[in-house]
Amino acid sequence: MKNLPLFYCITLLWTTVANGSVYVVAEFDEKDATRILEEAFQAHYDTIRVPYMGKDWILGPIEIKASNKTIIFDSGVIVMAKTGAFGRYDKLFEIIQQQNLTIIGYGATWRMRKEEYTTGEWRHALSIVSCENINIYGLTIKDSGGDGIKIGRRGQQLAYSKNIHIRDCILDNNRRQGISVISVDSLLIENCILKNTNGTAPQAGIDFEPNYADERLRGITMRNVDIHDNTGFGIQILLPQLNANSQPISFNIENCRVWGNVKGGIRIKHIGDKGVSGTINLLGCVIENNSRHAFQFENKSSKKAKVNITNCTIRNSKSTPILISASGSKSPGGIVFTNTRIVDSSKRPFLIAKGGVNVFDISGDVTVNNANGAWIDIGSQSENITLEIKNRSQN
16 A cells, blocks of 8 residues: 555545444543543444443433444443433433434443433433434333333424334333334334333333324334333324324234233224224234233224234233223224134123223134133124134133
8 A cells, every 4th residue: 555645545544434444432431421422423434332341331411413324332331321411301312313323232231310300201211203224223221211212203304213123122111111103114123122111101111102193103013022011001002193194004013922011911092083094913912911901992993094913812811801992983993803812711701892882893703711701792783793702611
Protein backbone atom coordinates (compact mmCIF):
# COMPACT_ATOMS: atom_id res chain seq x y z
CA MET A 1 0.00 0.00 0.00
CA LYS A 2 2.98 2.38 0.57
CA ASN A 3 3.38 2.82 -3.15
CA LEU A 4 -0.22 3.96 -3.65
CA PRO A 5 -1.23 7.64 -3.73
CA LEU A 6 -2.13 9.04 -0.29
CA PHE A 7 -5.71 9.95 -1.24
CA TYR A 8 -6.25 6.35 -2.43
CA CYS A 9 -4.96 4.93 0.88
CA ILE A 10 -7.32 7.17 2.86
CA THR A 11 -10.25 6.18 0.67
CA LEU A 12 -9.45 2.47 1.03
CA LEU A 13 -9.12 2.77 4.83
CA TRP A 14 -12.44 4.62 5.09
CA THR A 15 -14.16 1.94 2.97
CA THR A 16 -12.81 -0.81 5.24
CA VAL A 17 -14.00 0.99 8.37
CA ALA A 18 -17.41 1.89 6.99
CA ASN A 19 -18.20 -1.44 5.36
CA GLY A 20 -16.59 -4.14 7.41
CA SER A 21 -14.91 -3.24 10.71
CA VAL A 22 -15.89 -3.58 14.36
CA TYR A 23 -15.62 -0.76 16.87
CA VAL A 24 -15.15 -1.98 20.44
CA VAL A 25 -16.17 0.66 22.96
CA ALA A 26 -13.04 1.23 25.05
CA GLU A 27 -14.01 4.25 27.11
CA PHE A 28 -15.98 3.55 30.30
CA ASP A 29 -17.46 5.59 33.13
CA GLU A 30 -18.84 3.53 35.98
CA LYS A 31 -20.99 6.43 37.20
CA ASP A 32 -22.63 7.48 33.91
CA ALA A 33 -21.75 6.08 30.49
CA THR A 34 -24.64 7.72 28.61
CA ARG A 35 -22.49 10.01 26.49
CA ILE A 36 -20.03 7.24 25.71
CA LEU A 37 -22.63 4.92 24.21
CA GLU A 38 -24.53 7.72 22.46
CA GLU A 39 -21.35 8.66 20.61
CA ALA A 40 -20.38 5.03 19.96
CA PHE A 41 -23.72 4.22 18.35
CA GLN A 42 -23.24 7.08 15.90
CA ALA A 43 -19.69 6.12 14.94
CA HIS A 44 -18.99 5.27 11.28
CA TYR A 45 -18.63 1.52 11.77
CA ASP A 46 -20.76 -1.39 10.64
CA THR A 47 -20.58 -3.06 14.04
CA ILE A 48 -20.41 -1.52 17.51
CA ARG A 49 -19.46 -3.83 20.37
CA VAL A 50 -20.22 -3.02 24.01
CA PRO A 51 -17.81 -5.15 26.08
CA TYR A 52 -18.11 -6.58 29.57
CA MET A 53 -16.25 -4.25 31.92
CA GLY A 54 -16.75 -6.06 35.21
CA LYS A 55 -19.22 -3.36 36.30
CA ASP A 56 -22.65 -2.21 35.08
CA TRP A 57 -23.04 0.27 32.25
CA ILE A 58 -25.02 3.01 34.04
CA LEU A 59 -27.14 4.97 31.59
CA GLY A 60 -29.69 7.72 31.34
CA PRO A 61 -32.16 7.82 28.43
CA ILE A 62 -30.58 7.18 25.00
CA GLU A 63 -31.95 7.62 21.50
CA ILE A 64 -30.15 5.12 19.26
CA LYS A 65 -29.41 7.02 16.04
CA ALA A 66 -27.94 4.14 14.07
CA SER A 67 -29.16 2.82 10.74
CA ASN A 68 -27.34 0.10 8.78
CA LYS A 69 -25.47 -1.18 11.82
CA THR A 70 -25.13 -4.07 14.22
CA ILE A 71 -24.77 -3.35 17.94
CA ILE A 72 -23.50 -6.21 20.10
CA PHE A 73 -23.71 -6.29 23.90
CA ASP A 74 -21.26 -8.93 25.11
CA SER A 75 -22.31 -11.75 27.39
CA GLY A 76 -22.23 -10.61 31.00
CA VAL A 77 -22.96 -6.97 30.19
CA ILE A 78 -25.57 -5.38 32.43
CA VAL A 79 -27.04 -2.07 31.32
CA MET A 80 -28.59 -0.38 34.35
CA ALA A 81 -30.83 2.69 34.33
CA LYS A 82 -29.30 5.52 36.31
CA THR A 83 -31.00 6.38 39.57
CA GLY A 84 -33.34 9.36 39.26
CA ALA A 85 -32.52 9.97 35.59
CA PHE A 86 -35.84 8.95 34.01
CA GLY A 87 -38.78 11.29 33.73
CA ARG A 88 -42.36 10.22 33.07
CA TYR A 89 -41.89 9.64 29.32
CA ASP A 90 -38.19 8.73 29.12
CA LYS A 91 -37.06 5.38 27.71
CA LEU A 92 -33.87 3.47 28.39
CA PHE A 93 -33.37 3.10 24.63
CA GLU A 94 -35.50 4.59 21.87
CA ILE A 95 -35.14 3.95 18.12
CA ILE A 96 -36.92 6.52 15.94
CA GLN A 97 -37.11 6.33 12.14
CA GLN A 98 -34.06 4.10 11.75
CA GLN A 99 -33.54 1.28 9.28
CA ASN A 100 -31.51 -1.92 9.04
CA LEU A 101 -30.41 -2.12 12.66
CA THR A 102 -29.61 -5.32 14.54
CA ILE A 103 -29.07 -5.42 18.31
CA ILE A 104 -27.59 -8.65 19.70
CA GLY A 105 -27.27 -9.40 23.41
CA TYR A 106 -26.97 -13.10 24.20
CA GLY A 107 -26.12 -13.26 27.90
CA ALA A 108 -26.60 -9.51 28.33
CA THR A 109 -29.28 -7.78 30.43
CA TRP A 110 -30.97 -4.39 30.18
CA ARG A 111 -32.41 -3.47 33.55
CA MET A 112 -34.29 -0.44 34.82
CA ARG A 113 -35.15 0.63 38.38
CA LYS A 114 -38.79 -0.34 38.59
CA GLU A 115 -38.98 0.48 42.28
CA GLU A 116 -38.53 4.17 41.37
CA TYR A 117 -41.40 4.26 38.87
CA THR A 118 -44.49 4.28 41.04
CA THR A 119 -46.56 6.41 38.64
CA GLY A 120 -46.98 6.44 34.87
CA GLU A 121 -46.55 3.64 32.35
CA TRP A 122 -44.22 5.00 29.65
CA ARG A 123 -40.68 4.42 30.90
CA HIS A 124 -40.12 1.62 28.40
CA ALA A 125 -36.84 -0.24 28.20
CA LEU A 126 -36.91 -0.22 24.37
CA SER A 127 -39.20 1.79 22.11
CA ILE A 128 -39.17 1.09 18.36
CA VAL A 129 -41.20 3.67 16.45
CA SER A 130 -41.65 4.34 12.72
CA CYS A 131 -38.68 2.08 11.96
CA GLU A 132 -37.93 -0.55 9.31
CA ASN A 133 -35.87 -3.75 9.42
CA ILE A 134 -35.04 -3.88 13.13
CA ASN A 135 -33.75 -7.10 14.75
CA ILE A 136 -33.49 -7.68 18.51
CA TYR A 137 -31.76 -10.93 19.48
CA GLY A 138 -30.86 -12.61 22.75
CA LEU A 139 -31.45 -9.84 25.29
CA THR A 140 -32.95 -10.10 28.76
CA ILE A 141 -35.01 -6.95 29.37
CA LYS A 142 -36.47 -6.43 32.81
CA ASP A 143 -37.84 -4.11 35.47
CA SER A 144 -38.97 -1.29 33.17
CA GLY A 145 -41.43 1.39 34.25
CA GLY A 146 -43.59 0.63 31.21
CA ASP A 147 -43.05 -1.99 28.50
CA GLY A 148 -40.08 -4.20 28.02
CA ILE A 149 -40.45 -3.47 24.29
CA LYS A 150 -42.92 -1.14 22.57
CA ILE A 151 -43.43 -1.23 18.79
CA GLY A 152 -45.38 1.47 17.01
CA ARG A 153 -45.22 4.89 15.42
CA ARG A 154 -43.93 8.35 16.24
CA GLY A 155 -46.39 11.21 15.82
CA GLN A 156 -47.22 12.01 12.21
CA GLN A 157 -44.29 10.01 10.84
CA LEU A 158 -44.66 6.55 9.29
CA ALA A 159 -47.85 5.14 10.84
CA TYR A 160 -46.26 1.78 11.64
CA SER A 161 -42.95 0.02 12.06
CA LYS A 162 -42.06 -2.58 9.44
CA ASN A 163 -40.12 -5.85 9.41
CA ILE A 164 -39.39 -6.26 13.12
CA HIS A 165 -37.80 -9.49 14.39
CA ILE A 166 -37.49 -10.33 18.10
CA ARG A 167 -35.77 -13.63 18.85
CA ASP A 168 -34.46 -15.45 21.95
CA CYS A 169 -35.34 -12.59 24.30
CA ILE A 170 -36.62 -12.69 27.89
CA LEU A 171 -39.03 -9.95 29.00
CA ASP A 172 -39.35 -10.13 32.79
CA ASN A 173 -41.03 -8.08 35.53
CA ASN A 174 -41.98 -5.10 33.41
CA ARG A 175 -44.53 -2.66 34.75
CA ARG A 176 -47.14 -2.33 31.97
CA GLN A 177 -46.45 -5.04 29.36
CA GLY A 178 -43.78 -7.47 28.38
CA ILE A 179 -44.31 -6.28 24.80
CA SER A 180 -46.79 -3.68 23.50
CA VAL A 181 -47.55 -3.71 19.78
CA ILE A 182 -49.30 -0.55 18.63
CA SER A 183 -48.75 -0.57 14.87
CA VAL A 184 -46.64 -2.92 12.76
CA ASP A 185 -46.41 -4.46 9.32
CA SER A 186 -44.50 -7.75 9.46
CA LEU A 187 -43.48 -8.79 12.97
CA LEU A 188 -41.85 -12.06 13.98
CA ILE A 189 -41.45 -12.92 17.68
CA GLU A 190 -39.88 -16.32 18.26
CA ASN A 191 -38.30 -18.36 21.04
CA CYS A 192 -39.01 -15.69 23.65
CA ILE A 193 -40.24 -15.69 27.25
CA LEU A 194 -42.73 -13.04 28.42
CA LYS A 195 -43.26 -13.30 32.16
CA ASN A 196 -44.10 -11.63 35.46
CA THR A 197 -45.58 -8.41 34.10
CA ASN A 198 -47.03 -6.42 36.99
CA GLY A 199 -47.50 -2.87 38.17
CA THR A 200 -50.09 -1.03 36.08
CA ALA A 201 -52.85 -2.14 33.67
CA PRO A 202 -53.10 -4.00 31.38
CA GLN A 203 -50.13 -6.04 32.73
CA ALA A 204 -50.22 -8.55 29.84
CA GLY A 205 -47.41 -10.68 28.52
CA ILE A 206 -48.08 -9.08 25.14
CA ASP A 207 -50.75 -6.55 24.18
CA PHE A 208 -51.77 -5.66 20.62
CA GLU A 209 -53.64 -2.36 20.80
CA PRO A 210 -53.56 0.31 18.06
CA ASN A 211 -54.41 3.88 18.97
CA TYR A 212 -55.74 5.07 15.59
CA ALA A 213 -57.62 3.65 12.60
CA ASP A 214 -54.70 4.25 10.21
CA GLU A 215 -52.44 1.97 12.24
CA ARG A 216 -52.13 -1.71 11.44
CA LEU A 217 -51.43 -5.20 12.73
CA ARG A 218 -50.37 -7.11 9.63
CA GLY A 219 -48.10 -10.08 9.05
CA ILE A 220 -47.72 -10.91 12.74
CA THR A 221 -46.18 -14.25 13.68
CA MET A 222 -45.48 -15.44 17.22
CA ARG A 223 -43.72 -18.80 17.33
CA ASN A 224 -42.49 -20.85 20.29
CA VAL A 225 -43.16 -18.11 22.82
CA ASP A 226 -43.63 -18.96 26.51
CA ILE A 227 -46.00 -16.50 28.20
CA HIS A 228 -46.57 -16.99 31.92
CA ASP A 229 -47.30 -15.54 35.34
CA ASN A 230 -48.41 -12.15 34.11
CA THR A 231 -50.88 -10.22 36.28
CA GLY A 232 -53.08 -9.49 33.25
CA PHE A 233 -53.75 -11.80 30.30
CA GLY A 234 -51.05 -13.76 28.57
CA ILE A 235 -52.01 -12.45 25.12
CA GLN A 236 -54.38 -9.52 24.68
CA ILE A 237 -55.70 -8.28 21.32
CA LEU A 238 -57.79 -5.10 21.77
CA LEU A 239 -58.91 -3.36 18.59
CA PRO A 240 -61.52 -0.67 19.37
CA GLN A 241 -59.75 1.91 17.18
CA LEU A 242 -59.58 -0.20 14.03
CA ASN A 243 -62.61 -0.14 11.73
CA ALA A 244 -63.85 -1.37 8.36
CA ASN A 245 -61.52 1.08 6.60
CA SER A 246 -58.43 -0.08 8.47
CA GLN A 247 -55.94 -2.49 6.95
CA PRO A 248 -57.09 -6.11 7.59
CA ILE A 249 -55.32 -7.76 10.50
CA SER A 250 -53.34 -11.00 10.14
CA PHE A 251 -51.97 -13.08 13.03
CA ASN A 252 -50.34 -16.50 13.20
CA ILE A 253 -49.70 -17.56 16.80
CA GLU A 254 -47.87 -20.89 16.57
CA ASN A 255 -46.74 -23.42 19.18
CA CYS A 256 -46.94 -20.95 22.04
CA ARG A 257 -47.55 -21.86 25.67
CA VAL A 258 -49.77 -19.48 27.65
CA TRP A 259 -49.94 -20.47 31.30
CA GLY A 260 -50.32 -19.25 34.86
CA ASN A 261 -51.64 -15.79 33.95
CA VAL A 262 -53.88 -14.11 36.50
CA LYS A 263 -56.64 -12.56 34.36
CA GLY A 264 -56.66 -15.39 31.84
CA GLY A 265 -54.96 -16.88 28.83
CA ILE A 266 -55.97 -15.08 25.62
CA ARG A 267 -58.34 -12.13 25.34
CA ILE A 268 -59.72 -10.88 22.01
CA LYS A 269 -61.88 -7.78 22.34
CA HIS A 270 -63.52 -4.99 20.33
CA ILE A 271 -63.79 -6.41 16.83
CA GLY A 272 -67.36 -5.16 16.50
CA ASP A 273 -69.92 -5.39 13.70
CA LYS A 274 -68.29 -2.31 12.11
CA GLY A 275 -64.79 -3.39 13.05
CA VAL A 276 -61.73 -4.58 11.20
CA SER A 277 -61.59 -7.64 8.93
CA GLY A 278 -58.84 -10.25 8.70
CA THR A 279 -57.77 -13.39 10.56
CA ILE A 280 -56.34 -14.48 13.88
CA ASN A 281 -54.90 -18.00 13.63
CA LEU A 282 -53.77 -19.99 16.66
CA LEU A 283 -51.95 -23.18 15.75
CA GLY A 284 -50.59 -25.85 18.08
CA CYS A 285 -50.77 -23.68 21.20
CA VAL A 286 -51.20 -24.85 24.80
CA ILE A 287 -53.29 -22.65 27.09
CA GLU A 288 -53.24 -24.05 30.60
CA ASN A 289 -53.46 -23.34 34.32
CA ASN A 290 -54.64 -19.77 33.90
CA SER A 291 -56.53 -18.25 36.80
CA ARG A 292 -59.62 -17.46 34.70
CA HIS A 293 -60.73 -18.35 31.16
CA ALA A 294 -58.37 -19.83 28.58
CA PHE A 295 -60.09 -17.77 25.86
CA GLN A 296 -62.17 -14.65 26.45
CA PHE A 297 -63.97 -13.16 23.44
CA GLU A 298 -65.63 -9.78 24.07
CA ASN A 299 -67.46 -7.85 21.36
CA LYS A 300 -65.99 -10.21 18.78
CA SER A 301 -68.36 -10.02 15.81
CA SER A 302 -68.98 -13.00 13.57
CA LYS A 303 -69.19 -10.55 10.64
CA LYS A 304 -65.62 -9.32 10.93
CA ALA A 305 -62.17 -10.77 11.61
CA LYS A 306 -62.28 -14.55 12.01
CA VAL A 307 -60.54 -16.59 14.69
CA ASN A 308 -59.21 -20.06 13.82
CA ILE A 309 -58.10 -22.29 16.70
CA THR A 310 -56.28 -25.31 15.27
CA ASN A 311 -54.57 -28.23 17.04
CA CYS A 312 -54.62 -26.36 20.34
CA THR A 313 -54.93 -27.77 23.87
CA ILE A 314 -56.73 -26.10 26.77
CA ARG A 315 -56.08 -27.49 30.26
CA ASN A 316 -57.13 -26.73 33.80
CA SER A 317 -58.75 -23.31 33.44
CA LYS A 318 -60.04 -22.05 36.77
CA SER A 319 -63.06 -20.53 35.05
CA THR A 320 -65.08 -21.84 32.09
CA PRO A 321 -62.47 -22.57 29.40
CA ILE A 322 -64.08 -20.42 26.69
CA LEU A 323 -66.18 -17.31 27.33
CA ILE A 324 -68.06 -15.32 24.69
CA SER A 325 -69.77 -12.04 25.58
CA ALA A 326 -71.62 -9.59 23.37
CA SER A 327 -70.36 -6.29 24.82
CA GLY A 328 -72.11 -4.32 22.10
CA SER A 329 -71.95 -6.70 19.11
CA LYS A 330 -75.30 -7.91 17.76
CA SER A 331 -73.73 -11.06 16.34
CA PRO A 332 -70.86 -12.31 18.53
CA GLY A 333 -68.94 -15.32 17.27
CA GLY A 334 -67.04 -16.19 14.12
CA ILE A 335 -64.75 -18.87 15.61
CA VAL A 336 -63.56 -22.12 14.01
CA PHE A 337 -62.16 -24.89 16.21
CA THR A 338 -60.17 -27.62 14.44
CA ASN A 339 -58.90 -30.60 16.40
CA THR A 340 -59.12 -28.62 19.65
CA ARG A 341 -58.65 -30.58 22.89
CA ILE A 342 -60.00 -29.43 26.26
CA VAL A 343 -59.04 -31.09 29.54
CA ASP A 344 -61.26 -30.14 32.48
CA SER A 345 -62.39 -31.69 35.75
CA SER A 346 -65.18 -29.29 36.75
CA LYS A 347 -68.88 -29.85 36.12
CA ARG A 348 -69.55 -26.98 33.70
CA PRO A 349 -69.88 -26.21 30.00
CA PHE A 350 -66.60 -25.80 28.19
CA LEU A 351 -68.00 -22.84 26.23
CA ILE A 352 -70.46 -20.32 27.60
CA ALA A 353 -72.14 -17.26 26.12
CA LYS A 354 -72.29 -14.76 28.98
CA GLY A 355 -75.84 -13.87 29.97
CA GLY A 356 -77.28 -16.44 27.56
CA VAL A 357 -76.67 -14.22 24.52
CA ASN A 358 -77.07 -15.67 21.06
CA VAL A 359 -73.89 -16.45 19.17
CA PHE A 360 -73.23 -17.08 15.49
CA ASP A 361 -70.93 -19.08 13.26
CA ILE A 362 -69.18 -21.42 15.66
CA SER A 363 -67.88 -24.47 13.82
CA GLY A 364 -65.29 -27.26 13.74
CA ASP A 365 -64.59 -30.02 16.23
CA VAL A 366 -63.65 -30.15 19.89
CA THR A 367 -62.63 -33.15 22.00
CA VAL A 368 -63.36 -32.75 25.70
CA ASN A 369 -61.75 -34.90 28.38
CA ASN A 370 -64.07 -34.44 31.35
CA ALA A 371 -65.78 -37.16 33.37
CA ASN A 372 -68.68 -34.74 34.00
CA GLY A 373 -69.59 -34.49 30.32
CA ALA A 374 -69.13 -32.06 27.44
CA TRP A 375 -71.57 -29.34 26.47
CA ILE A 376 -71.92 -25.65 25.62
CA ASP A 377 -74.25 -23.00 27.06
CA ILE A 378 -75.43 -20.45 24.47
CA GLY A 379 -78.60 -18.54 23.62
CA SER A 380 -81.59 -20.44 22.26
CA GLN A 381 -81.62 -18.43 19.03
CA SER A 382 -77.95 -18.88 18.18
CA GLU A 383 -77.32 -19.59 14.50
CA ASN A 384 -74.85 -21.57 12.39
CA ILE A 385 -73.54 -23.58 15.31
CA THR A 386 -72.02 -26.66 13.68
CA LEU A 387 -69.53 -27.60 16.36
CA GLU A 388 -68.84 -31.34 16.59
CA ILE A 389 -68.26 -32.25 20.24
CA LYS A 390 -66.44 -35.46 21.14
CA ASN A 391 -66.76 -36.47 24.77
CA ARG A 392 -64.03 -38.58 26.38
CA SER A 393 -63.75 -39.27 30.08
CA GLN A 394 -60.63 -37.96 31.71
CA ASN A 395 -57.96 -40.63 32.20
